[in-house]
Amino acid sequence: MSHIVVIGAGQAGSSLVARLRKDGFDGEITLIGAEPILPYQRPPLSKAYLLGEMEKERLFLRPESFYAENNITLKLGQHVKAIDPVAKTVTLEGETLNYDQLALTTGSHPRHLPAAIGGDLEGVHVVRSHAGIDAMAPALREHAQVLIVGGGYIGLEAAAVCAKKGVKVTLVEMADRILQRVAAPETSDYFRALHSGHGVDIREGVGLDRLTGEAGKVTGAVLSDGSEIAVDFVVVGVGIVPATELAEAAGLTLDNGIHTDEFGRTSDPDIWAAGDCASFPHQGDRIRLESVPNAIDQAEIVAANMLGAQKPYVAQPWFWSDQYDVKLQIAGLNSGYDRVITRDGSGQSKSFWYYRGDQLLAVDAMNDPRAYMVGKRLIDMGKTADPAIVADPDADLKPLLKA
Structure with missing residues (x-):
């Protein structure tokens, strides 16, 4: 019986295994995830879930019963140690799986602040995982002071949630303006005015020099302009990087992510990739998209192609953000x-x-x-x-x- 293994139990991974079954694949499917909970949606983490307006169960993309009813083996809370493309094996802690085809839907990692400038202090958070949000939530109390590092959409969404909770928010952005990498000055102006109207102190052209702390907990920040502020916690929103470590170690071609062709196939004919981790051809160029719609659409095309469809993935990019x-x-x-x-x-x-x-x-x-x-x-x-x-x-x- 043919065995398809999928590494990465996020939006792309969950969509891919569901599409395999929908398209009639009757072989063995194993979905491996590093986090110990069911595959879940990430966008609400920095919005409704952080605000306390969404229960954990509503984050789940599909109920546990879906995987059982569709004979999909879940291996959650497990880290893949290595892929051997020659032997066609995936090695976990204490277990080795054979595969006929492998899909990498490993997503991305948030960038962290270096320990040398206080990034390892207690109270420094990133917005990426369910566990990370649970750790941050108790800090969102009225009159607390937060420093948000990064003026992209993640940082601005976190700022909006904190401000709605009555937290005093200072946001610093090293670039000349917020959203500089992704939007026109007009959009930056719109959201600067929106946040300023809600009491957020936005400082552009200002970076973080270092965090300070007492007894291992963050208590303050020194900014690149020499100013100092007291903080109760810090939210880091300085971007993400594709999770390509396993692919690189396996000898797959990388190019701003895991290099795939128009069908989602990597440089190894039996290994595929989809979602945040994958770069693919688009209108004569090569791009990598960090979005839920791309993760779903690309994963479903890859699932079909793993079954022989030979259907090119034509991206139709769209994104969204909720603030106030x-x-x-x-x-x-x-x-x-x-x-x-x-x-x-x-x-x-x-x-x-x-x-x-x-x-x-x-x-x-x-x-x-x-x-x-x-x-x-x-x-x-x-x-x-x-x-x-x-x-x-x-x-x-x-x-x-x-x-």
């Missing part, structure tokens, strides 16, 4: 844009449309689901949008879809 009462929806990729068209709505509703020449690349829509929907469909269809119509708040966008 604002829902940001992003369609497309803005790399290489040369101008941004602003569309004003009512209240906090606004959208920014990214163009390269006459080509529409991406849309950032804040509390404007219609602009997001139209923009996403246009991008997915390879169409553009007349900037004059986009900029006119009274113009109906839907006819653009028929142009």
Whole structure:
């Protein structure tokens, strides 16, 4: 009987094994996860779960019964020590599994602060895992002081949750502006104003020099401009790196993640990859996407291809972020844009449309689901949008879809 082993029990891994069964695979499936709980969704960790508005069970992608009913063996709380592509084995603590095909859905790791600047002090947290959020939650008490390091979406989401809990928030971003790596200045301005209106002290162009502590617990921070602040805890949101250690040790080709072809196959014909850890061809380039939609869609295509479908993965990138009462929806990729068209709505509703020449690349829509929907469909269809119509708040966008 054929045996498929999947390493990484996150969104991609759970989606992949479910799709294998849905597509009729009747061989053996083993899903291995390093965390000791069922595969779960990560986006609510820095939002509803951290706020205490979501129970742990609601995080689970599928109930335990799903895996049992579909004859999927779960090995949770287990770390893979090595992959041997020649022998086609996966070595765990005290156990070796043989595989016919292997899928790597190992995800990514959060970047940590170096121990040399206080990164190992008690009270320094990263937003990535269920256990990490549980450890952080007791610190979110009214009038506590937090330093958030990093002005990307994770840092801003954490800032919003802390502010809603009555925590005094200072956020530092080394770059000239928040969201500089991922968004236009217009989007940065929007979210800076949003957070400032909720009492968040945002300091741009300012980094962290070092953390200070007493008895092994963080108590303060010295910033790169020489200023010092007292803190009760720290949240680190300085990005993630693809989890490629096992792939590298196994001799697989890496390229900003685990290198795959358009079908999700790695440099070894019997090993596949999907999700945050995988880089793949896209419109003549090679990209790696860190998003739930990509993890699901790519994993399902890989599952089909493991069964012989030979279907290329064509990414249609979209993302979202929730901060206070604002829902940001992003369609497309803005790399290489040369101008941004602003569309004003009512209240906090606004959208920014990214163009390269006459080509529409991406849309950032804040509390404007219609602009997001139209923009996403246009991008997915390879169409553009007349900037004059986009900029006119009274113009109906839907006819653009028929142009």
